[in-house]
Amino acid sequence: MTAAGPIQFRIDRRSGVATYWQIVQQTRQALRLGLLQPGDKLPTAREVVEATAINPNTVLKAYRELEREGLVEARRGLGTFVRASLGTSPAADSPYLAGLEDWVARAHEGGLDREDMAALFDSVLNKHFPQETP
Amino acid sequence: MTDSAAALEATGLSMSYSRRKEAVLVDCSFRLPQGRICALAGPNGAGKSTLLRLAAGLLRPSSGTLTVLGQTPAEARSRIAYVAQSKPLPPHLSVTDTLRHGAELNRPSGRWDQQAAERIAYGDGGLKPAEKIRSLSGGQRTRIALALAFGKRAELMLLDEPMADLDPLARRQLTGALMSAATEHGTTIVMSSHVIAELEGSCDFLLLVAGGRLRLGGDIEEVMAAHTLLTGTSGTSVLDTGGHTVIDQRPAGRGCTALVRPHGEPAGDWLAERPTQEEVVLAHLRNTEAPPLLTETATPRSLQRAQRARSQENAA
Numbered sequence: 001m002t003a004a005g006p007i008q009f010r011i012d013r014r015s016g017v018a019t020y021w022q023i024v025q026q027t028r029q030a031l032r033l034g035l036l037q038p039g040d041k042l043p044t045a046r047e048v049v050e051a052t053a054i055n056p057n058t059v060l061k062a063y064r065e066l067e068r069e070g071l072v073e074a075r076r077g078l079g080t081f082v083r084a085s086l087g088t089s090p091a092a093d094s095p096y097l098a099g100l101e102d103w104v105a106r107a108h109e110g111g112l113d114r115e116d117m118a119a120l121f122d123s124v125l126n127k128h129f130p131q132e133t134p
Numbered sequence: 135m136t137d138s139a140a141a142l143e144a145t146g147l148s149m150s151y152s153r154r155k156e157a158v159l160v161d162c163s164f165r166l167p168q169g170r171i172c173a174l175a176g177p178n179g180a181g182k183s184t185l186l187r188l189a190a191g192l193l194r195p196s197s198g199t200l201t202v203l204g205q206t207p208a209e210a211r212s213r214i215a216y217v218a219q220s221k222p223l224p225p226h227l228s229v230t231d232t233l234r235h236g237a238e239l240n241r242p243s244g245r246w247d248q249q250a251a252e253r254i255a256y257g258d259g260g261l262k263p264a265e266k267i268r269s270l271s272g273g274q275r276t277r278i279a280l281a282l283a284f285g286k287r288a289e290l291m292l293l294d295e296p297m298a299d300l301d302p303l304a305r306r307q308l309t310g311a312l313m314s315a316a317t318e319h320g321t322t323i324v325m326s327s328h329v330i331a332e333l334e335g336s337c338d339f340l341l342l343v344a345g346g347r348l349r350l351g352g353d354i355e356e357v358m359a360a361h362t363l364l365t366g367t368s369g370t371s372v373l374d375t376g377g378h379t380v381i382d383q384r385p386a387g388r389g390c391t392a393l394v395r396p397h398g399e400p401a402g403d404w405l406a407e408r409p410t411q412e413e414v415v416l417a418h419l420r421n422t423e424a425p426p427l428l429t430e431t432a433t434p435r436s437l438q439r440a441q442r443a444r445s446q447e448n449a450a
Binding site for chain 2: 046049054056
């Protein structure tokens with residue numbers, strides 16, 4: 001554990017996204033951004049609930065999910081620690097980015113606006129990766 | 135204390151304040167397992183406060199039974215903390231005196247935790263030790279009442295509208311402290327409120343009362359999973375909802391939406407969505423004719439046994 005402070009979860013109760021899922025997503029995001037690295041300790045359930053006023057079981061559920069994904073591990077009596085890092089966002093020269101740029105350009109020519117494209121992209125994502133039920 | 139004892143278990147619980155008046159609670163049966171954080175929701179006058187007073191042993195039921203941590207409410211008194219809406223505290227005492235008083239009253243149980251009480255009373259934006267109770271605002275009185283509850287290290291906290299007088303910062307802070315106590319000691323917490331959004335996120339168990347009757351009871355996720363919000367897109371204003379239990383139905387544009395408890399897949403042209411907690415609760419408050427829902431975890435043991443016996447009889 002470094003001298004840095006623990007990561008803070010920001011819970012948006014009006015977002016419609018299940019609270020435990022917000023914790024999972026924010027932890028993944030912190031891994032992607034390198035805010036959390038292997039060996040770092042996640043805040044304890046008690047620390048999280050004290051800061052966010054959410055239910056302790058919600059935190060435990062999120063941590064179990066992260067554990068199931070192999071991203072963290074619980075060490076008895078010590079806490080929950082990061083096991084793996086997540087790849088950072090694809091770099092600017094990634095073939096996926098180029099492909100997406102190309103697609104956006106063609107869709108724009110075809111008359112789609114930003115919202116149409118976002119909706120289309122979301123629907124394809126949802127088709128291939130069904131959202132966890134909130 | 136046995137592990138299987140529920141924090142609260144009510145069977146056929148009814149309460150009338152006088153014979154001439156209408157009953158405040160009618161035939162309520164439910165079970166709240168220990169370690170849960172329970173939202174006791176319902177409109178004003180639904181019977182929430184009466185239920186909490188019964189659990190605190192301040193009232194006796196007209197009929198039915200209520201056990202608290204496996205004991206009678208009177209026996210369980212030293213193990214529970216009850217924070218009333220009115221917070222009756224001696225007005226002439228200072229904050230320090232009040233805490234000292236709490237320490238003395240709880241000496242026989244040997245459980246008083248002065249540090250925990252002081253953390254709540256004097257923590258961020260907290261009270262001044264010498265301040266007199268009579269000069270405290272409503273929110274500050276809530277703080278001292280909660281400080282006493284924490285100091286008592288109660289296994290079960292019964293909190294009647296605890297957040298009503300608190301500013302957003304104090305609300306966040308005290309809810310955080312409650313959740314933290316629940317994490318550390320496995321404290322069971324029952325919080326009543328008529329503002330449903332207030333309880334969302336913190337609670338994992340729901341008891342919804344309206345008109346003196348229990349409408350919904352159970353693990354919040356289970357209760358929510360039992361409901362679906364259907365939007366009919368086929369241009370019908372009244373939906374053929376098949377075998378589903380319709381809780382609430384209303385027109386939406388050319389179609390209509392219905393909150394149902396589905397039995398099997400919804401038939402026809404439906405957009406099925408998961409409703410929010412608020413939608414489920416409000417639908418049950420609008421339609422008081424809807425059959426109540428009690429999940430298995432929220433069903434008293436005695437009723438479970440009766441149900442099993444009945445189903446066995448039916449099978450035989």
